[in-house]
Amino acid sequence: MEILSLLIDGFAIAFEPLNLVLVIVGCAVGLFIGAMPGLGSVNGVAILLPMTFLVPPTGAVIFLAAIYYGAMYGGAISSIMLGIPGASTAVATTFDGRPLALKGLADKALVAAATASFVGGTISVILFTLFAPPLAEVALTFGAPEIFTLMLMAFATFVGLGGDDIPKTLFSICIGLVFGAVGLDIISGEPRLIFGGLPGFFHGINFLVLAIGIYGIAEMLWTIEVSQGEVMISQASVSFKRILANLRELKQTLKTMVMGSFLGYFVGILPAAGATPGSLMAYGLAKTISKDRESFGKGNINGVVAPEAANNAASTGAMLPMLTLGIPGSPTTAILLGGMVIWGLEPGPLLFVEHKEFVWGLIASLYVANLFSLLINIAFIPAFISVLRLPFTILAPIIFILCIVGGFVPTMDMHDVWLMLIFGIVGYLMRKLNYPMAPAVLAIVLGPLAEPALRQSLLISGGSFSIFFTRPFASVISVLALILLLLPVAKILYEKYLK
Amino acid sequence: MRMAELVMGLVMGIFSIYLMWKSAELPIGWIAGEGPGGGAWPFWLAAGMLCSCVAIIFRWAKHITPESQSDSPFMDRRSLKLFLLNAAAITSLIGLFHIVGAYGAIPIFLIFYLRVMGGHSWGLTSAFALSTPVITFLFFEIALQKTLPKGFTEPLFLPIFDFFY
Numbered sequence: 001m002e003i004l005s006l007l008i009d010g011f012a013i014a015f016e017p018l019n020l021v022l023v024i025v026g027c028a029v030g031l032f033i034g035a036m037p038g039l040g041s042v043n044g045v046a047i048l049l050p051m052t053f054l055v056p057p058t059g060a061v062i063f064l065a066a067i068y069y070g071a072m073y074g075g076a077i078s079s080i081m082l083g084i085p086g087a088s089t090a091v092a093t094t095f096d097g098r099p100l101a102l103k104g105l106a107d108k109a110l111v112a113a114a115t116a117s118f119v120g121g122t123i124s125v126i127l128f129t130l131f132a133p134p135l136a137e138v139a140l141t142f143g144a145p146e147i148f149t150l151m152l153m154a155f156a157t158f159v160g161l162g163g164d165d166i167p168k169t170l171f172s173i174c175i176g177l178v179f180g181a182v183g184l185d186i187i188s189g190e191p192r193l194i195f196g197g198l199p200g201f202f203h204g205i206n207f208l209v210l211a212i213g214i215y216g217i218a219e220m221l222w223t224i225e226v227s228q229g230e231v232m233i234s235q236a237s238v239s240f241k242r243i244l245a246n247l248r249e250l251k252q253t254l255k256t257m258v259m260g261s262f263l264g265y266f267v268g269i270l271p272a273a274g275a276t277p278g279s280l281m282a283y284g285l286a287k288t289i290s291k292d293r294e295s296f297g298k299g300n301i302n303g304v305v306a307p308e309a310a311n312n313a314a315s316t317g318a319m320l321p322m323l324t325l326g327i328p329g330s331p332t333t334a335i336l337l338g339g340m341v342i343w344g345l346e347p348g349p350l351l352f353v354e355h356k357e358f359v360w361g362l363i364a365s366l367y368v369a370n371l372f373s374l375l376i377n378i379a380f381i382p383a384f385i386s387v388l389r390l391p392f393t394i395l396a397p398i399i400f401i402l403c404i405v406g407g408f409v410p411t412m413d414m415h416d417v418w419l420m421l422i423f424g425i426v427g428y429l430m431r432k433l434n435y436p437m438a439p440a441v442l443a444i445v446l447g448p449l450a451e452p453a454l455r456q457s458l459l460i461s462g463g464s465f466s467i468f469f470t471r472p473f474a475s476v477i478s479v480l481a482l483i484l485l486l487l488p489v490a491k492i493l494y495e496k497y498l499k
Numbered sequence: 500m501r502m503a504e505l506v507m508g509l510v511m512g513i514f515s516i517y518l519m520w521k522s523a524e525l526p527i528g529w530i531a532g533e534g535p536g537g538g539a540w541p542f543w544l545a546a547g548m549l550c551s552c553v554a555i556i557f558r559w560a561k562h563i564t565p566e567s568q569s570d571s572p573f574m575d576r577r578s579l580k581l582f583l584l585n586a587a588a589i590t591s592l593i594g595l596f597h598i599v600g601a602y603g604a605i606p607i608f609l610i611f612y613l614r615v616m617g618g619h620s621w622g623l624t625s626a627f628a629l630s631t632p633v634i635t636f637l638f639f640e641i642a643l644q645k646t647l648p649k650g651f652t653e654p655l656f657l658p659i660f661d662f663f664y
Contacts (some may be wrong), residue, residue, distance in 0.1 A: 003590060063643050165564060173545040178518055181544070185537035191535055193521050221585055225578045281609065337609055347532060393617030397609055398631070400589055405601070405635065408543035417593050425586055432565050432573065433500075452539045459534040 003133060010360030013058065014368050022055065022063040023365055027373045039280065040089060041071035041315070043219055043331040046211040048404050048408040049339050056356050057343035061127035064339060065319075066369040068332050072312045073373045076113035076304075080106055080389060086194070087469065089275040089311040091281040096296060096303030101300055111246040112301050113308045114377040118259045120309030123261035124268070124316035129363055132352070137325040139349035144460070145467050147326070148453035149477040150350020151446050153484065154327045160484030163277070164436040176440035179205045180447020187455065200415025207338040207444045208410050208421045214437045215331075216403035217424025220396055222431055227392055238369065243378060249301075256286050256302045257309040264310030267331055268317025275330065276315035282310030290312050316366060322347055323359060326449065327399055331438040334445045342410070500569035512552035518545035534609050588612060600649035602632040602656075 013019060033044035044067045075090030080097035094115060115307075155173050159166060159298075182193040183204030194201045223276035238425040260282035267278035286306035287296045296303050318329030326348035328334035337347050345355060352359055407420040427437055461467035467479045518607040519542055525542075526536025540597060559567040574582060595604035606628040639645045641663055649656055 046553070051638075053645070165555075167551040167558065170556070171548055171551035173509075174544045177544045178541050179542040186536045187533065188525070190537055192525055192527055193541060195509075195521070217589065221582060224581055224585060225574075240500065241511065245585070263580065378641075391617065391619075394623075394627070396585075397588075397612035398627075400592070401605055401631065401635070403606070403640065404589070404593060404596070405647065408647065409639070411528070412646070414596060416650060417596070421589060421593060424589075428582075429503075430507065433504055434564075435507075454535050454540070463529050463534070 002248055003107070003129060006031070006133075006356065006360045007129060008362060009357065010362075010364030011367075013357055013361030014364035015063070017188075018055065019062050019365060019397030020368070023066045023369050024372050024376070026063045026066025027070040027369055029377050030067035030072075031074035031077070031373065031377055032070075032076025033067065034090075039070045040332075041077065042152075042330075043215045044068075044071050045332050045335050045339075046208065046215045047206060047399070047406050050337060052339070053409070057345055058361050059337065060343060061340060061345075061358070062365040062369075064336055065366060065388035066372075066410055067354055068315060069359070069366065069369040070373050070376070072315045073114060073117045073377045076117070076313070077110065079354065079378075080109045080113065080304075087092070089279055089312050089314075090278045090307075091276065092311075093304055095283065096298070096300050099297070099299035105299070106426065107242055108246050108249070108301065109304050111243055111378065112253065112304045113248055114309035114374055115247065115250055116253070116260065116305035117377075118370060118374040119254075119311040120256040120261040120264055120312035121316060121366075121373070123258065123309075125263050125363070125366045125370060126263040127321055128316050128366070130318055132324055132359075132363070134318065136349040136352040139325050139370075140353070142325075142349070142473065143471075144453045144456035145479065148450060149468055149474045149481060151326050151450040152454065153477050153481040154442065154446065156276050156481040156484035158198050158436070158442070160487035164487050165434060168433075168435045169439055172436050172439040173443045175209070176443025177447040177450070179210060180207075180444040181319045181451060187498040198415060200413055200419070202409060203413075203445065205419065206410050206416060207441070208334070208443050209407055209416045210423050211331075211335050211338075211441050212407050213420040214427040214441060216399065216406070217421065218427035218437070218468030220403075220430055221398055221424070221428040223390070224304055224396060238463075245438075250305070251269065251271070253302055253305045256306050259285065259289075260306040260309035260314040265317040268314030269320050270329065275311040275318070278314035278317075279307035279311040282306040283372070287458050306414035314371075318367075323351060323362075325350060328442060334442045338445045340458025349387055350467055386391075420488045440463070500566050500571050500573050502558070504555065504564065504566040508555040508559060512549055512556070515545050515552055517550035519558050522577065533630035584616060588616070596648045596650070598650045600652045601647035603650065604634045604638060604654055605635065 014023065027049070030041065034040060045064050048067060049064065052063055055063065072089065075091045076097060079090040079094040080101050097109045097113065100106065102152040135249055157171060158164075158169050178193070182195075182201055184190065184202065185192045187264050191202060260279075263282050263285060264275070267281060268275060282305050283303060283389045287293055288303045289301070290296065290302060292300065314334070315330070317332045321327040321329050322337050325345070327336065327499040328337045340347050345351060345358060401423075403420070407417045408414065410416070430495055432436060458464075467474070519660075521540035522545055525538030527538040528536055544566050555564075558564050562568050574631075588608060591611075592604050592608040595600040595607060599607070609628040609631060610624055613619045613627055614621065635647070636659075639647055
């Protein structure tokens with residue numbers, strides 16, 4: 001009952017005129033960003049975060065969460081209409097969405113994607129509402145050792161489940177953590193890693209500088225390189241009558257949607273897993289349990305609804321550890337977490353005690369954002385399609401300008417803009433060599449939280465690492481983290497000797 | 500691609516050693532009553548980076564990764580040209596922020612990008628080149644009250660600020 005009453009209070013905050021406008025604008029911007037090939041929720045949130053300083057923290061996070069949500073809906077538009085996933089989270093939607101569009105059934109695929117996203121979003125927000133308060137209550141008992149082991153597990157998940165090259169993933173995590181350590185030492189106050197004695201390094205490296213460099217500049221350079229080929233845009237006519245007809249047909253896919261939603265939600269909770277593997281797993285599961293497996297990849301509507309329900313559910317799932325434990329479940333939530341720190345809100349269990357209005361306002365706004373994303377998506381599909389026809393040579397310079405201004409605004413220091421350019425160029429070159437960049441962004445956000453937790457833990461134990469294995473919660477999490485870290489080794493040994 | 504994998508591994512390895520050396524400017528051992536020294540955290544992380552680079556180079560030598568097996572060029576001529584053009588354009592844009600300020604640099608960048616690189620008409624180019632700085636100014640300087648760099652054009656903005664405030 002308490003949850004219900006808190007949620008009702010949250011709705012009162014979400015329906016405040018400013019917050020409602022922010023949700024609607026955020027959903028529309030997110031849809032557009034998600035639909036743009038090469039741009040996803042992470043790019044949108046990273047580039048637009050500095051623009052949110054005008055509104056109060058609650059409004060700012062609601063706006064960014066709405067972008068996040070909208071982008072999940074939007075990713076399907078370019079997957080279906082262009083055959084190019086708007087973001088990696090919509091890759092699985094391309095498998096059957098594009099064949100449907102080529103058969104002249106683009107409207108069916110688009111309506112199915114929007115409806116599945118709505119179902120996935122709704123189920124996951126309900127699960128979120130139910131699970132967040134008890135998890136926060138448990139987390140309130142956590143001390144420095146538990147907090148450090150949780151962060152260790154977030155990084156271990158990237159190694160064990162990330163699916164990328166292991167040494168490159170480890171490199172990415174370590175470099176992100178080192179960049180997070182630049183500035184003044186938190187305990188002694190002495191300057192640390194001040195490269196070339198440049199004064200700009202004294203205030204540390206803002207996580208946004210790295211995030212915009214990687215997800216703004218590097219991503220755009222990457223998109224410019226890969227989008228040299230011709231892009232074929234499918235025609236889509238969407239009328240109210242056709243939407244209703246398509247919605248009636250979707251009844252048969254309800255089971256797949258629900259399955260995708262639950263799977264996506266639980267995969268989304270895991271740090272490093274997130275929406276992309278969630279959607280791919282849901283697609284695989286839908287295909288496995290289908291009686292008509294042969295039609296997958298050729299335009300089966302279940303192949304559209306499963307990944308779309310899953311990626312939306314995963315995006316909400318990723319917010320659960322971010323808000324309750326202060327551990328982001330995806331790169332986008334890592335940036336959201338960084339933003340919350342900037343606005344003076346420390347993510348973690350205390351947030352549920354000290355900033356109830358904020359937490360429940362955000363949760364309620366997720367329900368609202370879900371509904372508005374569906375309505376805006378269906379109503380504005382033709383408009384989004386026409387914007388997608390804009391030449392990239394118009395969109396690219398605008399995004400570059402946004403990146404540069406966005407890199408300057410948080411610290412008002414041109415030093416950070418140059419640093420962002422360096423991160424962008426090096427990030428682009430590293431991406432070409434398959435260095436995963438998401439762990440670095442996660443690490444630069446978590447680094448300044450992980451270091452004091454480790455130092456406090458070691459101070460308590462007199463320098464012994466056994467503290468991470470003697471406290472109940474910390475030992476369980478440490479063992480899980482070790483299992484995840486050793487998972488790739490076990491996989492190699494299995495493939496070499498047992499297979 | 501194969502050569503690029505090696506070069507990146509070596510460059511990042513050298514960078515890791517530099518970071519270790521830089522971290523060691525602060526104590527990296529245990530300080531009684533204080534715990535680990537201020538340099539310990541970045542030092543051991545940089546050591547982790549170095550170990551990763553050694554593993555990357557080892558895997559390169561053993562042809563394990565797809566990049567180390569690939570004979571394809573890291574960048575073909577067209578990609579290289581696009582990359583250099585874009586990187587130079589962004590670098591110039593940032594450089595111009597210091598000299599002519601944001602509101603001088605943005606139109607110059609847009610004219611170059613839209614007209615020269617994109618081949619768009621003068622009409623479209625001028626529409627974007629004129630409207631973007633105006634929107635940027637109104638949004639950042641007036642609405643958000645965030646001052647962007649203006650270089651030597653600073654005095655030109657004083658009457659505009661007088662008008663708004």
